[in-house]
Amino acid sequence: MTEPAHATPDRAASAGHGEMVVSVRDAVKHFPITQGIVFQKTIGHVRAVDGVSFDLHRGETLGVVGESGCGKSTLSRVIMGLIPASSGSVNLLGDELVGMRERDLRKVRRNVQIIFQDPYASLDPRMTVGGIVGEPFRIHPDFAPRGDRRGKVQELLEVVGLNPEHINRYPHQFSGGQRQRIGIARALALRPQIIVCDEPVSALDVSVQAQVVNLLERLQEEFDLSYIFVAHDLSVVRHISDRIAVMYLGKIVEIGDETQIYEHPTHPYTQALLSAVPVPDPALRGRREQIVLTGDVPSPANPPSGCRFRTRCFKAQDICAEKEPALVSRDGSVQPSACHFAKELDVIHATR
Amino acid sequence: MSELATAATAGHTERSGSLWADAWRELYRNPVFVVASVVVLIVMSWAVFPTLWTSTGTDGGTCELVDSRLGPSSEHIFGTTFQGCDMYSHVINGARPSIIIAVLVTLATTLIGVALGVIAGFYGGWLDTVLSRITDVFLGLPFLLGALVFLALLGEQNIWTVSAVLVVLSWPPITRIMRGSVIQVKALDYVEAARALGASNMSIIFRHILPNSIAPVIVLATLYLGGFVSAEATLTFLGVGLQIPEISWGITVAQGQDYAIAGYPHLLIFPCAALIITVLAFIVMGDAMRDALDPRGR
Amino acid sequence: MGRYVLRRLLQFIPVLLGTMFLLHYLQTVSIQINGNPITALFGDRQPPPQTLAAITTAFGLDDPCLQQTGNPCLGMFLDRMSGYTQGDFGVDFNRQPITRLIADAAPVTVRLTIIAVLFESLVGILAGVVAGIRKNGFADNFIRLSTTLVISVPVFVLGVLVQIGSGLYVGVWLRDNGAPEWLSAAFSVTYQTDHPWASLLVPGVVLGAFSLGFIARLTRTSLIETLRADYVRTARAKGLSRRRVVGIHALRNSLIPVVTYIGIDLGALMGGALVTEGIFNIPGVGGLVFGSVAAGETPVIIAVVTMLTLVFLLASLLVDVLYAVLDPRIRYE
Numbered sequence: 016m017t018e019p020a021h022a023t024p025d026r027a028a029s030a031g032h033g034e035m036v037v038s039v040r041d042a043v044k045h046f047p048i049t050q051g052i053v054f055q056k057t058i059g060h061v062r063a064v065d066g067v068s069f070d071l072h073r074g075e076t077l078g079v080v081g082e083s084g085c086g087k088s089t090l091s092r093v094i095m096g097l098i099p100a101s102s103g104s105v106n107l108l109g110d111e112l113v114g115m116r117e118r119d120l121r122k123v124r125r126n127v128q129i130i131f132q133d134p135y136a137s138l139d140p141r142m143t144v145g146g147i148v149g150e151p152f153r154i155h156p157d158f159a160p161r162g163d164r165r166g167k168v169q170e171l172l173e174v175v176g177l178n179p180e181h182i183n184r185y186p187h188q189f190s191g192g193q194r195q196r197i198g199i200a201r202a203l204a205l206r207p208q209i210i211v212c213d214e215p216v217s218a219l220d221v222s223v224q225a226q227v228v229n230l231l232e233r234l235q236e237e238f239d240l241s242y243i244f245v246a247h248d249l250s251v252v253r254h255i256s257d258r259i260a261v262m263y264l265g266k267i268v269e270i271g272d273e274t275q276i277y278e279h280p281t282h283p284y285t286q287a288l289l290s291a292v293p294v295p296d297p298a299l300r301g302r303r304e305q306i307v308l309t310g311d312v313p314s315p316a317n318p319p320s321g322c323r324f325r326t327r328c329f330k331a332q333d334i335c336a337e338k339e340p341a342l343v344s345r346d347g348s349v350q351p352s353a354c355h356f357a358k359e360l361d362v363i364h365a366t367r
Numbered sequence: 368m369s370e371l372a373t374a375a376t377a378g379h380t381e382r383s384g385s386l387w388a389d390a391w392r393e394l395y396r397n398p399v400f401v402v403a404s405v406v407v408l409i410v411m412s413w414a415v416f417p418t419l420w421t422s423t424g425t426d427g428g429t430c431e432l433v434d435s436r437l438g439p440s441s442e443h444i445f446g447t448t449f450q451g452c453d454m455y456s457h458v459i460n461g462a463r464p465s466i467i468i469a470v471l472v473t474l475a476t477t478l479i480g481v482a483l484g485v486i487a488g489f490y491g492g493w494l495d496t497v498l499s500r501i502t503d504v505f506l507g508l509p510f511l512l513g514a515l516v517f518l519a520l521l522g523e524q525n526i527w528t529v530s531a532v533l534v535v536l537s538w539p540p541i542t543r544i545m546r547g548s549v550i551q552v553k554a555l556d557y558v559e560a561a562r563a564l565g566a567s568n569m570s571i572i573f574r575h576i577l578p579n580s581i582a583p584v585i586v587l588a589t590l591y592l593g594g595f596v597s598a599e600a601t602l603t604f605l606g607v608g609l610q611i612p613e614i615s616w617g618i619t620v621a622q623g624q625d626y627a628i629a630g631y632p633h634l635l636i637f638p639c640a641a642l643i644i645t646v647l648a649f650i651v652m653g654d655a656m657r658d659a660l661d662p663r664g665r
Numbered sequence: 666m667g668r669y670v671l672r673r674l675l676q677f678i679p680v681l682l683g684t685m686f687l688l689h690y691l692q693t694v695s696i697q698i699n700g701n702p703i704t705a706l707f708g709d710r711q712p713p714p715q716t717l718a719a720i721t722t723a724f725g726l727d728d729p730c731l732q733q734t735g736n737p738c739l740g741m742f743l744d745r746m747s748g749y750t751q752g753d754f755g756v757d758f759n760r761q762p763i764t765r766l767i768a769d770a771a772p773v774t775v776r777l778t779i780i781a782v783l784f785e786s787l788v789g790i791l792a793g794v795v796a797g798i799r800k801n802g803f804a805d806n807f808i809r810l811s812t813t814l815v816i817s818v819p820v821f822v823l824g825v826l827v828q829i830g831s832g833l834y835v836g837v838w839l840r841d842n843g844a845p846e847w848l849s850a851a852f853s854v855t856y857q858t859d860h861p862w863a864s865l866l867v868p869g870v871v872l873g874a875f876s877l878g879f880i881a882r883l884t885r886t887s888l889i890e891t892l893r894a895d896y897v898r899t900a901r902a903k904g905l906s907r908r909r910v911v912g913i914h915a916l917r918n919s920l921i922p923v924v925t926y927i928g929i930d931l932g933a934l935m936g937g938a939l940v941t942e943g944i945f946n947i948p949g950v951g952g953l954v955f956g957s958v959a960a961g962e963t964p965v966i967i968a969v970v971t972m973l974t975l976v977f978l979l980a981s982l983l984v985d986v987l988y989a990v991l992d993p994r995i996r997y998e
């Protein structure tokens with residue numbers, strides 16, 4: 016089940032992942048909530064991303080997992096400079112994005128591209144596949160002279176496993192999986208070094224999901240790409256990620272490599288998510304201990320004091336309401352974990 | 368128009384094309400639409416090439432008062448007006464001001480409405496607030512009353528002032544529709560994808576936002592064409608539109624009104640028929656386009 | 666909900682002031698460019714300068730800012746607004762308060778409008794329901810065709826044609842055959858004070874015809890959409906009869922947009938009333954405007970149109986608020 020290459024504790028440091036391509040420090044994005052009858056007044060903020068830090072190395076894949084509304088998409092957009100961060104620092108290949116002018120951002124952005132969740136909303140229905148995949152070349156004419164574009168587009172279609180002869184078709188003539196491949200081809204066109212995948216397979220059939228994930232893995236090797244791979248459940252990212260960050264209400268609560276997160280999870284939220292992941296082992300099926308989270312996700316506009324997870328946590332104590340746990344390694348946890356009582360618990364194999 | 372044409376040719380090579388191509392295919396197979404378009408083309412040719420249709424010239428030909436109110440005959444197939452002019456020539460030549468005003472005003476309102484709608488919807492913020500309030504103020508004037516007041520106060524009434532007043536009063540609905548449509552499209556992922564690729568705002572607006580949000584406006588503009596033909600005739604009939612040496616259906620009807628009551632119905636029937644058929648053709652075209660572009664209404 | 670209504674009310678004030686200002690500014694600019702409208706009124710037979718000056722003062726048109734082209738004359742605007750709040754809308758050229766003229770004319774227009782609204786909504790909704798129930802049937806196609814035709818006929822064309830048809834042919838025939846007086850009054854060429862309702866019947870139908878077309882179409886589309894909705898299918902699956910489903914479940918819900926339309930339509934009705942009253946010689950508010958335009962009495966036009974605009978804006982406000990009450994789906998951003 017575990018691939019040997021993934022088993023090394025910090026693969027990023029050891030196996031050729033030297034150079035840092037993305038470095039995020041205390042990134043914050045607050046959306047103002049306005050109210051008012053004549054004049055709009057800011058009466059609060061949705062803390063969509065609230066102090067997130069991580070690094071991404073060349074050739075590495077960072078999985079980002081969390082429930083709906085925890086700020087994954089916002090974080091992806093902040094990394095790309097598509098949404099300006101409220102504070103903190105986002106360093107992309109040596110350029111600081113926070114505070115950069117829109118005009119300069121446009122130039123920097125070609126190094127980082129995005130693949131969207133909804134293959135039906137992410138392609139302009141009025142454009143042919145040739146127009147969609149060729150759009151990057153139209154925007155950056157220096158990248159491919161006019162005459163070459165058609166050939167380049169067809170090359171890209173071939174790379175993502177589509178028939179290059181379909182260049183004149185419209186998006187609605189393709190299936191969801193094929194559309195997602197078109198989106199991938201568009202993202203690859205400018206030869207970016209980083210690709211943010213915002214739930215690229217969540218909208219696809221399970222059988223197609225695997226094909227798309229495999230394609231992404233192949234492309235990573237071929238083009239030496241670094242991925243930020245967003246998903247809302249842990250099972251999807253396991254296969255492709257080198258490291259995984261678990262998010263809850265705008266914050267990373269635990270971050271570590273595959274073995275650490277799946278075999279030795281220490282944060283109660285990670286454990287709860289894991290206990291919900293279906294397991295392939297038939298002997299364990301139906302006999303596993305499920306950690307059921309009670310209550311709803313609190314509003315990101317008004318998060319609980321101290322530890323944000325405490326309202327739904329089975330380990331919560333008084334201190335959790337008073338003191339916010341830092342994302343650090345503790346006695347009970349090798350990897351950084353934002354829990355006062357971080358302690359390893361093997362949920363995958365735990366039985367009743 | 369060229370948008371439609373390119374989409375249509377692209378559609379030919381494939382089994383099923385884009386929204387425009389599908390709509391276009393449906394339209395040219397719809398006999399009602401085809402008939403309406405032919406009528407529109409004929410009326411347009413009255414306006415642009417009246418000499419193709421009548422030998423009397425664009426001033427309505429010589430009028431003999433002795434010929435006043437003659438019924439239809441082989442010499443005057445629609446009879447004569449109360450001033451003794453050829454009614455047929457008046458019907459043909461009356462198309463010109465109506466069509467010029469309708470086309471001019473539709474083009475101008477669409478341009479203004481789309482531009483303001485895009486600015487308000489795309490950029491948002493205080494610009495949107497200000498533009499929306501101004502739109503509200505202009506929407507607060509009832510259309511015909513507003514046009515009447517404007518023209519009555521302007522003092523000068525000709526093709527240009529009538530057009531200007533109609534433009535001033537009719538851009539707000541287009542702006543509103545466009546704004547809503549742009550806000551919807553702006554939030555879609557493909558717009559974000561273009562931004563991620565480094566596209567400028569202008570390029571995003573022209574490549575993605577406009578083509579995807581303009582359909583409702585095109586439908587409305589077609590309906591507007593008919594509406595303006597009707598509005599011009601109404602204002603002229605009320606006496607605040609075009610004035611006498613001009614030839615216009617509104618004037619012909621207004622002049623025929625009193626005599627028609629005295630037993631000369633042909634003074635009304637022909638100009639009214641021309642007017643009704645023209646407006647009807649535009650409205651049928653607009654309806655067909657809406658059905659084709661928005662399949663929900665069917 | 667309460668918030669929405671409050672917000673709508675507060676937004677109403679700037680729109681109201683803006684529209685009033687627009688009308689005011691228009692008049693100012695027109696006087697600045699075209700000169701004193703009083704002079705124009707007398708044409709060739711100009712009165713002595715003192716008389717002219719006195720009349721000009723009586724109309725409040727003596728402000729020096731009217732000599733400066735482009736000056737918005739804010740002082741005049743404020744005076745005018747405070748006059749409006751005290752119910753002072755100025756006087757006409759015979760020194761009659763305009764409010765009196767309107768008070769005299771309004772009942773006629775209100776009767777005309779009532780007839781038009783009753784006609785358009787009853788016939789329109791009925792036609793829409795018949796068309797909507799049997800979509801694509803004969804009745805549907807017939808109704809769709811005729812509503813398109815009705816929408817395409819400008820009100821004044823319909824007016825003059827109906828006037829001749831009903832007044833000349835039907836009316837004369839009725840009189841010759843000894844029909845009761847009220848019946849021949851209904852089909853007369855002009856308004857008759859002795860028959861305040863009957864002689865407004867035909868003009869009312871003319872006025873309502875245009876909106877009838879829209880109401881029928883709107884009812885049809887709305888009904889078709891509702892009949893497709895899940896809860897209607899559930900009701901049918903429960904075994905309720907078609908008549909009951911259409912009558913109770915579908916119709917009530919599909920009429921919300923129709924009712925809203927009838928409210929919003931007031932602006933179009935005002936324009937239509939102007940034309941209709943002009944054609945049929947009806948002494949209503951529209952006739953008043955029609956007459957002032959012909960006579961070039963701009964202060965009267967402005968005052969009457971301002972008042973009508975006020976009514977229109979208030980009506981739209983009311984409709985919006987009602988809509989919010991009727992339809993809980995409305996979004997309060």
Ligand SMILES: Nc1ncnc2c1ncn2[C@@H]1O[C@H](COP(=O)(O)OP(=O)(O)OP(=O)(O)O)[C@@H](O)[C@H]1O
Nearest residue numbers: 046061063082083084085086087088089090247315
């Ligand atoms: N433009 C915005 N204005 C205000 N609030 C926003 C905006 N965009 C996102 N939010 C809020 O920020 C929070 C995080 O949203 P985000 O889309 O990043 O979540 P997500 O983790 O991607 O969820 P999902 O799994 O549903 O895609 C949500 O509460 C959302 O309502």
Ligand SMILES: [Mg+2]
Nearest residue numbers: 087088089213
């Ligand atoms: Mg998301």
